[in-house]
Amino acid sequence: MEGVMSHASDLNLKATELRLGLPGTDEHDEFVSVAKNNKRALPDQSATDSGRKGISSGKSIDHEHEHEPAPKAQIVGWPPVRSYRKNNLQAKKTEAETGMYVKVSMDGAPYLRKIDLSVYNGYAELLKALESMFKLTIGDYSEREGYKGSEYAPAYEDKDGDLMLVGDVPWDMFMSSCKRLRIMKGSDASGLGCGV
Amino acid sequence: MAYSFPEEVLEHVFSFLTSDKDRNAVSLVCKSWYEIERWCRRRIFVGNCYAVSPEIVIRRFPEVRAVEIKGKPHFADFNLVPEGWGAYVYPWIAAMSAACPLLEEIKLKRMVVTDESLELISKSFKNFKVLVLSSCEGFTTDGLASIAANCRNLRELDLRESEVEDLSGHWLSHFPDNYTSLVSLNISCLGSEVSFSALERLVARSPNLRTLRLNRAVPLEKLPNLLRRAPQLVELGTGAYSAEIRSDTYSNLAEAFSACKQLKGLSGFWDAIPSYLPAMLHVCSGITSLNLSYATIQSPDLVQLVTQCRNLQRLWVLDYIEDRGLEALAASCKDLQELRVFPSDPFGAEPNVSLTEQGLVSVSEGCPKLQSVLYFCRQMSNAALVAIARNRPNLIRFRLCILEPRVPDYLTLEPLDTGFGAIVENCKELRRLSLSGLLTDRVFKYIGTHAKKLEMLSIAFAGDSDLGLHHVLSGCESLRKLEIRDCPFGDKALLANAAKLETMRSLWMSSCSVSYGACKLLGQKLPRLNVEVIDERGPPDSRPESCPVERLYVYRTVSGRRVDMPGFVWTMDEDASLRFS
Numbered sequence: 001m002e003g004v005m006s007h008a009s010d011l012n013l014k015a016t017e018l019r020l021g022l023p024g025t026d027e028h029d030e031f032v033s034v035a036k037n038n039k040r041a042l043p044d045q046s047a048t049d050s051g052r053k054g055i056s057s058g059k060s061i062d063h064e065h066e067h068e069p070a071p072k073a074q075i076v077g078w079p080p081v082r083s084y085r086k087n088n089l090q091a092k093k094t095e096a097e098t099g100m101y102v103k104v105s106m107d108g109a110p111y112l113r114k115i116d117l118s119v120y121n122g123y124a125e126l127l128k129a130l131e132s133m134f135k136l137t138i139g140d141y142s143e144r145e146g147y148k149g150s151e152y153a154p155a156y157e158d159k160d161g162d163l164m165l166v167g168d169v170p171w172d173m174f175m176s177s178c179k180r181l182r183i184m185k186g187s188d189a190s191g192l193g194c195g196v
Numbered sequence: 197m198a199y200s201f202p203e204e205v206l207e208h209v210f211s212f213l214t215s216d217k218d219r220n221a222v223s224l225v226c227k228s229w230y231e232i233e234r235w236c237r238r239r240i241f242v243g244n245c246y247a248v249s250p251e252i253v254i255r256r257f258p259e260v261r262a263v264e265i266k267g268k269p270h271f272a273d274f275n276l277v278p279e280g281w282g283a284y285v286y287p288w289i290a291a292m293s294a295a296c297p298l299l300e301e302i303k304l305k306r307m308v309v310t311d312e313s314l315e316l317i318s319k320s321f322k323n324f325k326v327l328v329l330s331s332c333e334g335f336t337t338d339g340l341a342s343i344a345a346n347c348r349n350l351r352e353l354d355l356r357e358s359e360v361e362d363l364s365g366h367w368l369s370h371f372p373d374n375y376t377s378l379v380s381l382n383i384s385c386l387g388s389e390v391s392f393s394a395l396e397r398l399v400a401r402s403p404n405l406r407t408l409r410l411n412r413a414v415p416l417e418k419l420p421n422l423l424r425r426a427p428q429l430v431e432l433g434t435g436a437y438s439a440e441i442r443s444d445t446y447s448n449l450a451e452a453f454s455a456c457k458q459l460k461g462l463s464g465f466w467d468a469i470p471s472y473l474p475a476m477l478h479v480c481s482g483i484t485s486l487n488l489s490y491a492t493i494q495s496p497d498l499v500q501l502v503t504q505c506r507n508l509q510r511l512w513v514l515d516y517i518e519d520r521g522l523e524a525l526a527a528s529c530k531d532l533q534e535l536r537v538f539p540s541d542p543f544g545a546e547p548n549v550s551l552t553e554q555g556l557v558s559v560s561e562g563c564p565k566l567q568s569v570l571y572f573c574r575q576m577s578n579a580a581l582v583a584i585a586r587n588r589p590n591l592i593r594f595r596l597c598i599l600e601p602r603v604p605d606y607l608t609l610e611p612l613d614t615g616f617g618a619i620v621e622n623c624k625e626l627r628r629l630s631l632s633g634l635l636t637d638r639v640f641k642y643i644g645t646h647a648k649k650l651e652m653l654s655i656a657f658a659g660d661s662d663l664g665l666h667h668v669l670s671g672c673e674s675l676r677k678l679e680i681r682d683c684p685f686g687d688k689a690l691l692a693n694a695a696k697l698e699t700m701r702s703l704w705m706s707s708c709s710v711s712y713g714a715c716k717l718l719g720q721k722l723p724r725l726n727v728e729v730i731d732e733r734g735p736p737d738s739r740p741e742s743c744p745v746e747r748l749y750v751y752r753t754v755s756g757r758r759v760d761m762p763g764f765v766w767t768m769d770e771d772a773s774l775r776f777s
Contacts, residue, residue, distance in 0.1 A: 077274030077681070078656070079542045079572065079599050084357060084385065088466065088490050089540060176440050 106134050106183040122171050130154060134183060141167040155182045207236045216241055235259055243701050245283055249755040250291035262301035269704045269749060271679050272306055276706055278732060280762040283307045293320035301326035314339030318346035326352040336361035344370035352380040365390035371398055380407035384433050389413040400425040409433030412466045417445050420452035427455045434464030441471050454478040463487035470497040480504035487512040489538050495521040503528040510534040515551040522555035526562025534568040535559055553580035560587040568593040575606040576633055581615025585622040594619055595630035601657035604634040611635055617642030630654040640664035644671020652677040662689040669693035679704040687714035694721055702751040710748050713741035719768025726753050727768040736766060
């Protein structure tokens, strides 16, 4: 469908192209920059009497030597959407593109890492990624006892600055409140998990 | 004269006349009626700020209390009018400040308003009540502070879609503690945070507050604080409609909403997340106007909300609603009068949502009162347009924007002439029309033949020749505003229909084929028109006369050429040839 649409827009371009003077005279350089492609006209369309040839009767419709690259040029003021509307949508897009990066520190490690929370669908994926990144095992989560079975426990700092155990709250809520991650080790870790 | 009513009686009779048309008619009856009428006209509407000078207006209507003035042409909304073109309000304010101390209302659209103007307003009119700045620019929050501080009787402050330089949110605190007459506040266009405590206190001491439209920066968690203090609200614009998902936030919000028994209109909803939408369910049955055009939520959530609003009359929404959502709308909202569907991804090459012509057809089938449409989509067919036209002959405004220019009927690959032709032929009361897609001169023939009530027409990337323009100018009897961009219309039709331009408010043509020579001729022939050539390439004289101008703006005026033109605007008149020597 798209291919067909660009056929048609190419066909009409010659007819609606801005020109100086009368049809058949030399083409003026200045015209609106619109997307062009060099596809051939469909035979039945060139035969229709739509008056499209009115202005550029002297020129052929297939301008094969004029070849613009595929990405289309953005036309000023088109589509007619007010800028405050465009800005609203832009903001949303860039947010999605830049991701939700948070720092991850591990007790004893020389430097921190950064991960993008938005690429994970839930805690399982996140913990797997942390395990892989830091070459350790974190153990299984339980509400009662935190992370049993290993000396590491994942914690995070929330909006209020408090250190929280990863896994207590729904994933969405965690994503919006997590400011940074901290992988805690040994005795420090056990303090977080016990009987909150 | 053998008979005469005392003036006071006539004045009393005239006071029942509110429409400008009626008052204008009355003033033509005889000199004494003209005199009586002009002394008691309180509301003035100036559709083009350059059509008349403030001095003329004030001289004729010295007792004016409410003024509405429009400035830049509509295409300025899409950046087609260069910065600095004009439409400054200051001369109007200065003139009225001296002569109309009793002025109460100023409503401006697409004008340049400075802090100086705002300060002058705030200090000149003791009984000032209403300030509406629609799509204006040029002022900062300092100007707003003057209004807040000095307008003791202010009822309405509405900044809809204006561009405000946000210096600080403290301007709101300038409303004095004993100021209690606020009825309507719209700050939705402001970027930065206003002082929330000042806002809260203002709302608390405004028992007559009916309309409150917040800006994005007002967090959702704080919205209940405002709603609780203003349960009498009729129109509410939320701030950002997202927050951490917490049950207490949710229940506060739901409770606050349910206390607002008079709500009829809702807007705002930036960054909306679906989880918080059900908080509004209690008020849905009373809602008649819903603006979700900033809410980037998906179809199922939109449908859930919209179908609860059985009394909906106006819906603005993003194309996330999709065809299926519009079908649901058509089934639930039988009172719908106005629908606007905006594009979520206007510049994307591929469709990102499943919204096609079918959605609009469904609504046209299901909503018998539908009269106003603005629809952005990626494909259209003549068949769909014909169906819409047959379903809804009561359409008054029909604005269709197919995102890609010059796109044909996707089913038949033909131009959309027939489809739009059906619209103008069936919808006999059509007042406003915007065209898009592949269109030949034929569509203009249909428009000229049938669109007798059409007042405003917008054309882009359409037509084949001057014949198209000629059909419109010669056939559309009620035409007041014509705006054209990127069409192959040139000198012939324009010059042949020059006189028509004096019956219209304005004509805009950009990226067309109108030559400088023709513009000069037009300006010389018709002294009551201002023929403005707007060209950023330098003086038109430096190029051949046959060279097309970048932009042409023609409007009728009783005040002659304006004196505030920037360097890239030239007015063509009798002296044009002398002026350039």
